Amino acid sequence: MRSSIEIVKKLYSEEPAIRDMEDYTNKKLKIWETEVVSHFPIKSQILDIGCGMGREAFCLYDRGFRITAIDISEKVIEPAKKIALESKRDIEFLLTNGLDLPFESNTFDVVIIWSQTFGLLYDEDNKIHILKECSRVLKSNGIISFSGHDKKFLKAKCPQYLNENKFFPYANTDCYWEAFTTNEIIDLAQKAGFSIIECKRGIVYKEEDGSILHCVCRKGAE
Template identity: 30%
Template sequence: MIYRDFASVYDELMSHAPYDEWLKWIDESIKAAGKEKGSVLDLACGTGELTLRLAKNGFEVTGIDISEEMLSVAIQKALAEKLSIDFYNQDMRDIAGHENRFDAVVICCDSLNYLTEEEDVLRTFQEVYHTLSSSGLLLFDVHSNYKMNELFPGHTYADDDDEISVIWKSFMGDAENSVFHDMTFFVNQGDNTYVRYDETHLQKTLPINRYIQYLEKSGFTLQSLTADFTDKSPTDTSERLFFVAKKE
């Protein structure tokens, strides 16, 4: 799924997203692996909220996203803050041209869940493997099966203010452990004139052992598996899973 119209309002709608917690997790995971701050690829970087934080935190950062619209926002923000960040318009399943370049690759904000075919998850892990330098790290988070099957379906989120109004409804998908997100948002164009946009996104997750299987098949060794921005192992009611894997 490629964000198009949504890109123009994404940051405002995601203003409460825990980007600082993602940054802390990445920083601490890299330190725990005995590595210094080096080159990091922010894969599926979106509008660059985490990318910019990584750069300000001392990492040498590159951002990649499939959406030109999202990248345009990210580039403008980086320029405004005078940050030197390279951005590339690429699909996470095909990131050729960066072989053996990065000390770490991060895929945050459940971006991997937009890959709804299992072979695409495996392909992405394989692509990441080739972009990493020796003993490089892959860090990613995904929604849990519990969240996909118990919390998302039937959930409605609505927000209304003077600039943007949104209605976000989630429905069980056709495939196992998948969810449709139907979004309608109205953007104020001035003079009480609003433009309506509609988008539908599909996300899918996998059992934990399947992610581990695909990591190992791609040449990685699992270093840690935690949940919900803690250092605790996942439980049956964990909502977000955090993986750290090492290139062997």
């Protein structure tokens, strides 16, 4: 995983990916994200893994949640910190390695791994590892929400960018986003010990944007 972290970090420190994130920073929550938020307890302490430039963190903060946000790329964390400071949003943005969470156990009410972040944790062992790390930092009965690209949709709409389960959104890079089926996502969550609340396809901003797969799970009581 360490070598793939460097591949991912490199991509998200370069102009094309940064420009795409800048375009999204001021957007509202996606339709499926808004639906998922209904599962979060009021004023939850939320950990946002793979926060990018902070779109989700800012939107959730504005809804009354307390946010800690992490990413592996300094090139996106620093602008997010600046926006938070200028807009007087009390959000903690931290630079991490993307796999091991630097937090005490039983710290958060909710963990989110949204956008393409989960699909950047290559290989099953790494996905289960981060899900178990999320379970560790979640409080008893805490909630995790994570998402992935819809393999069925990508096969139908843009097969030229899909190699088996690997979706290559940028040219001339070894970095890809893994794509999933609903059953694959459920299987990973259950292997990490979570109970499934829901796992389904969701709409981004409008139907023509395509679908995303997302899973909401609960940590068991300890």
